[in-house]
Amino acid sequence: MWLLLPWALVYGAFFVFPFLFSFVLGFLNYNPLNVSHTTFVGLGNITRLVGDADFHGALRNTLFFVIGTVPVTTTLALALAWLLHAPLPIKDVLKAAMFLPSILSVVVIALLFKLFYAPGGALNEALRAAGLPTHGWLTDPSTALPAIMAMDVWAAVGYYALVLYAAFTSIPESLYEAASLEGAGHWATFRHVTFPMLKPAIGFVLVINTIRSFQVFVEVLLMTQGGPLGSTNTLVTMLYDTAFRRLDYGYASVIAYAVFILSGLFSVLALRRMRSQTPVQTRGVPA
Amino acid sequence: MRRRSPWFVLVMAGLYVITASCGKKSTTEGTTIHFWQFWDMAVVTPIIAEFEKQNPGVHVEVEQLTWATGLEKIQAALASGTQPDVCELGSTWLPRFSYEGVLEDLTPVYQAERDSFLMWDSAFYKDHVYGLPWVQGSRVLFINRELFKKAGLDPDHPPDTWNDLLDASKKISALGNGVYGFGQNIGEKYVLFKKFMPFAWGNGGDVFDANWNVTVNSQPVLDALEFYLKLAPYSLQEKQEVLDQYFKTGKLGMQISGAWNVKNYKIEAPKLDYGCALVPRPAVDHGEHVGFAGAEMLVVFKGSAQRDAAVKLARFLQAYPQARAVSIAAGSVFPASREAMSDTTFTNDPHIKVFVEQSLTSRTPPAHPGWIEMEDVMDHAVEEAMYGRRAPRWCLDDAAKDITTIAAKFNQK
Amino acid sequence: MTRFLRWLVLVAAILLMAYPLAWMIAVSLRTPDGLNLRYYADVWSSGPFTRYFVNSLVVAAIVVTGNIVFCTMAAYAFARYRIRGAKLLFFLVLSTIMLPKQVILVPLYIEMQRMGLIDSYWALTLPFLVDPFNIFLIRQYLLGIPTDCEEAARIDGAGEMFILFRVVFPMLTPVLAVVAIHTTLTNWNSFLFPFILTNSTSMRTLPVGLALLSQGAYSIDWGHLMAGAVLSALPVVLAFLIFQRRIIGGLTTGMTR
Numbered sequence: 001m002w003l004l005l006p007w008a009l010v011y012g013a014f015f016v017f018p019f020l021f022s023f024v025l026g027f028l029n030y031n032p033l034n035v036s037h038t039t040f041v042g043l044g045n046i047t048r049l050v051g052d053a054d055f056h057g058a059l060r061n062t063l064f065f066v067i068g069t070v071p072v073t074t075t076l077a078l079a080l081a082w083l084l085h086a087p088l089p090i091k092d093v094l095k096a097a098m099f100l101p102s103i104l105s106v107v108v109i110a111l112l113f114k115l116f117y118a119p120g121g122a123l124n125e126a127l128r129a130a131g132l133p134t135h136g137w138l139t140d141p142s143t144a145l146p147a148i149m150a151m152d153v154w155a156a157v158g159y160y161a162l163v164l165y166a167a168f169t170s171i172p173e174s175l176y177e178a179a180s181l182e183g184a185g186h187w188a189t190f191r192h193v194t195f196p197m198l199k200p201a202i203g204f205v206l207v208i209n210t211i212r213s214f215q216v217f218v219e220v221l222l223m224t225q226g227g228p229l230g231s232t233n234t235l236v237t238m239l240y241d242t243a244f245r246r247l248d249y250g251y252a253s254v255i256a257y258a259v260f261i262l263s264g265l266f267s268v269l270a271l272r273r274m275r276s277q278t279p280v281q282t283r284g285v286p287a
Numbered sequence: 288m289r290r291r292s293p294w295f296v297l298v299m300a301g302l303y304v305i306t307a308s309c310g311k312k313s314t315t316e317g318t319t320i321h322f323w324q325f326w327d328m329a330v331v332t333p334i335i336a337e338f339e340k341q342n343p344g345v346h347v348e349v350e351q352l353t354w355a356t357g358l359e360k361i362q363a364a365l366a367s368g369t370q371p372d373v374c375e376l377g378s379t380w381l382p383r384f385s386y387e388g389v390l391e392d393l394t395p396v397y398q399a400e401r402d403s404f405l406m407w408d409s410a411f412y413k414d415h416v417y418g419l420p421w422v423q424g425s426r427v428l429f430i431n432r433e434l435f436k437k438a439g440l441d442p443d444h445p446p447d448t449w450n451d452l453l454d455a456s457k458k459i460s461a462l463g464n465g466v467y468g469f470g471q472n473i474g475e476k477y478v479l480f481k482k483f484m485p486f487a488w489g490n491g492g493d494v495f496d497a498n499w500n501v502t503v504n505s506q507p508v509l510d511a512l513e514f515y516l517k518l519a520p521y522s523l524q525e526k527q528e529v530l531d532q533y534f535k536t537g538k539l540g541m542q543i544s545g546a547w548n549v550k551n552y553k554i555e556a557p558k559l560d561y562g563c564a565l566v567p568r569p570a571v572d573h574g575e576h577v578g579f580a581g582a583e584m585l586v587v588f589k590g591s592a593q594r595d596a597a598v599k600l601a602r603f604l605q606a607y608p609q610a611r612a613v614s615i616a617a618g619s620v621f622p623a624s625r626e627a628m629s630d631t632t633f634t635n636d637p638h639i640k641v642f643v644e645q646s647l648t649s650r651t652p653p654a655h656p657g658w659i660e661m662e663d664v665m666d667h668a669v670e671e672a673m674y675g676r677r678a679p680r681w682c683l684d685d686a687a688k689d690i691t692t693i694a695a696k697f698n699q700k
Numbered sequence: 701m702t703r704f705l706r707w708l709v710l711v712a713a714i715l716l717m718a719y720p721l722a723w724m725i726a727v728s729l730r731t732p733d734g735l736n737l738r739y740y741a742d743v744w745s746s747g748p749f750t751r752y753f754v755n756s757l758v759v760a761a762i763v764v765t766g767n768i769v770f771c772t773m774a775a776y777a778f779a780r781y782r783i784r785g786a787k788l789l790f791f792l793v794l795s796t797i798m799l800p801k802q803v804i805l806v807p808l809y810i811e812m813q814r815m816g817l818i819d820s821y822w823a824l825t826l827p828f829l830v831d832p833f834n835i836f837l838i839r840q841y842l843l844g845i846p847t848d849c850e851e852a853a854r855i856d857g858a859g860e861m862f863i864l865f866r867v868v869f870p871m872l873t874p875v876l877a878v879v880a881i882h883t884t885l886t887n888w889n890s891f892l893f894p895f896i897l898t899n900s901t902s903m904r905t906l907p908v909g910l911a912l913l914s915q916g917a918y919s920i921d922w923g924h925l926m927a928g929a930v931l932s933a934l935p936v937v938l939a940f941l942i943f944q945r946r947i948i949g950g951l952t953t954g955m956t957r
Contacts, residue, residue: 003773003774003776003777003864004773004774004777004778006769006770006773006774006829006830007770007771007773007774007830007832007835010770010826010827010829010830011792011830011832013811014808014811014826014827015796015804015827017807017811018803018804018807018808018811019799019803019804019807021804021807022803022804022806022807025807031387032362032363032365032366032806033362033365033366033383033384033387033389034387034388034389035365035366080710080713083706083707083709083710083713084710086703086706086707088703088706088707088710089707092944092945094710094711094714095944096940096941096944097714097717097718098714098717099940100718100721100937100940101717101721103885103889103933103936103937103940104889104933104936104937105888105889105890105891105906105907105910105932105933105936106889106891106907107889107891107907107910107911107929107932108889108907108910108929108932108933111910111911111925111926111929112720112721112724112926112929113720114528115727115922115925115926116720116723118525118526118528118529118532119523119525119529119533120529120532120533122719122720122723136474136524136525138474138526139473139474139524139525139526141674144474154717154720157717158717208797211797211798214800215800215801217800217802217892218891218892222911224474224475225475225476225477226476227474227475227476227666227670228473228474228475228670228674229667229670229671229674229676230667235800236800236802239800239802239803240802243802243805243806244358244359244362245358245659245660246659246660247362247383249806252802252803253803256799256800256802256803257803259799259800260795260798260799260800260803263798264795264798267798327901328900328901350819350899350900351899351900351901352899353899353912355895355911355912356895356896359806359809359896360809360818360896360899362806363806363809363810363813364813366806366810367810367813367814369813369814532921532922535921555921
């Protein structure tokens with residue numbers, strides 16, 4: 001159908017073609033400066049990747065990043081959404097304030113936090129005022145990645161909280177009435193009424209958050225460039241470096257596919273988890 | 288409710304085509320040379336205009352690259368066969384390009400001009416020259432004169448030797464109150480070896496020797512690293528911006544940095560009482576004041592349809608009047624020409640004078656095609672030593688091993 | 701009592717979240733001669749900023765409009781007609797999001813280079829004109845709308861285009877609001893591709909301009925940097941504050957479908 005034409009054209013030209021090109025690149029030894037010297041290496045890039053210590057480090061860091069941020073963001077978002085779900089004064093202001101960090105560009109946030117974490121920046125100054133020791137948050141290999149993770153949670157939580165809040169508002173009141181009639185307390189209500197109804201939304205949040213977290217790159221590029229001592233070297237950071245500084249596009253493509261497979265795996269796992277427990281169905285309001 | 292009709296779509300499409308075309312460039316007839324460079328267009332345009340005036344029938348299309356992504360663009364251009372004729376390339380990258388055989392051989396130009404210019408080193412590959420030094424920037428020692436006075440040091444006699452440097456750092460550090468003696472870069476890429484190598488070089492050591500044997504773990508380099516670590520207790524170890532911020536606000540006694548600060552301080556810290564000095568040498572009777580220099584080179588890509596015109600443009604740009612104009616407009620670099628040494632524009636300013644003097648004994652990184660990867664190894668080794676993870680000796684030994692592995696990939700050197 | 705406590709905790713949490721933003725503004729206003737807008741004036745008059753702003757605006761407008769029109773067309777086709785490969789669409793959508801953009805960065809760049817489109821509005825808009833994620837959103841929404849109105853119009857003899865744009869389109873307002881917002885946000889803040897696909901100052905967008913401001917060979921004053929950051933963020937924040945109800949409402953409707 002010709003209705004599909006614009007989409008097909010754009011998608012085909014600007015995604016499918018480059019996608020295929022980079023897929024083929026994975027099996028080649030491709031150097032942009034000397035395209036005529038390209039050689040076929042088959043699975044060579046893949047075997048090299050498996051044994052690469054830098055890749056292991058990047059993988060470790062990225063997994064740490066994903067596992068460290070996604071559950072935290074989701075839980076905090078859930079908590080905030082729950083807190084919001086009641087008639088409260090100045091609710092609109094609170095919603096807006098909460099959403100604000102997520103509409104800022106990554107560049108703005110990275111820049112802000114680069115200075116925020118620096119000596120003389122807000123965090124260290126606050127610590128100093130409280131009489132606590134200051135720290136080089138981004139220059140200490142053991143705190144650099146957690147610092148970026150905290151920043152990431154801060155930036156994302158508002159958006160996900162609103163998504164979950166929206167899901168909260170769609171839960172029919174009748175379910176709550178039924179629960180309270182049966183004498184359920186806060187926690188029981190949450191476990192058996194609220195949470196199951198939120199499953200789809202939480203699933204959505206988990207998947208999107210996981211996929212995005214696996215691709216963390218711009219923050220690292222602007223704040224630490226993978227240092228100190230490679231503690232913030234993530235998969236995509238390594239990809240970028242491999243392609244544009246080491247001029248090894250083939251190897252970089254293989255790293256990209258590692259990211260693709262990993263984020264796919266984690267997303268599927270997350271979805272499975274959310275789907276495995278079927279929501280408790282009420283059979284109508286008891287008389 | 289909004290109304291939509293097919294006409295709307297067509298109109299939007301039409302508008303799209305019109306506005307989008309606004310960004311495209313136009314071409315002219317005659318000989319056209321494409322020149323890619325990193326400076327602001329305002330800096331280069333008058334120079335190009337002069338070239339076109341002197342060479343009627345030749346038109347130069349200039350494209351400005353950014354430091355952050357310029358390299359990716361050059362790579363993609365080469366991959367797609369759309370590279371420019373003349374291009375500005377940093378001294379760190381030039382050897383790799385020479386190795387790949389994508390550059391025109393400019394040895395005849397070198398033979399004609401060799402004595403007039405500095406910074407040829409990175410242009411050499413297997414006894415041929417592939418680039419022309421254009422502008423360069425050395426790093427020198429910045430000192431805060433006020434802090435010197437407070438610490439009982441003489442600002443008119445900045446540290447000359449390593450011991451002087453250590454002594455000054457100690458005394459300024461002792462002032463307390465959030466003041467640091469020296470500034471050491473840490474936690475970011477592409478900077479560390481620039482700050483450390485001068486000490487190794489000044490001590491007579493280097494990553495390679497004249498026959499390209501790996502000497503990064505030789506005694507002179509090890510001594511330099513051990514000295515560098517001695518400065519640590521009296522140093523602020525942070526990223527460049529933080530160091531600059533601290534220096535600007537008078538909380539850092541000394542740091543090694545570049546000429547962009549001179550330009551910057553005039554606007555942002557006009558009252559800052561600072562001085563510049565040559566990088567300290569190991570001792571009065573031993574070693575030299577060697578600095579790190581980043582040189583911008585001009586290259587001509589092979590396969591250029593206008594080879595002769597391109598070489599002509601490159602030589603024109605390199606010539607002193609043009610390089611000088613670029614330097615003055617950019618404010619953070621100097622011509623790679625020896626004529627700059629006696630140009631009062633540069634030598635009259637007490638700070639700039641030091642930069643010009645330092646460039647006589649400054650060095651660019653080893654001209655090895657694998658340098659980019661080796662630079663990471665160097666950064667890592669020094670960082671590891673700075674974090675106290677391992678003793679300097681082992682850090683350098685590992686670096687030597689890794690650098691040898693990388694060099695083997697480029698079997699020619 | 702618990703209600704008040706909940707409110708208190710919420711306010712405390714939000715204050716904590718707002719702290720870095722408040723600090724950013726404070727730093728941008730704190731000049732050596734008291735609190736004023738000097739840094740903002742400096743950054744704005746550093747020339748390119750106005751241009752960056754205009755570029756971001758133009759690009760965002762084009763991309764959002766393109767998405768609203770073309771994605772609706774595609775989503776309508778997928779929702780209303782039997783098309784082989786609806787599952788394929790879903791897979792394609794997901795895979796586009798899952799693949800790190802950096803993979804197609806260089807092939808895309810090479811392609812654009814060959815087409816002569818680098819450093820133009822084309823490069824900044826063409827690849828982003830039809831976002832599969834939006835097609836997915838609109839399609840989901842469409843599936844939830846009964847086809848009665850369309851059937852009625854068809855019986856009356858209306859053409860397909862008329863049905864799509866005069867009958868269906870107006871019904872899509874809530875999800876299109878989400879599409880508009882989502883696309884505007886991702887596009888306005890988009891950094892990597894504009895970064896790579898443009899060379900000259902005249903073509904840069906705000907995030908690129910800001911990043912370059914902070915990465916230059918020069919050490920820049922924190923005050924200037926933060927002023928630049930605030931300026932970059934201001935348009936989106938203002939737009940958000942104005943259209944807040946719509947945005948959050950749209951998020952609600954769009955997501956619960």
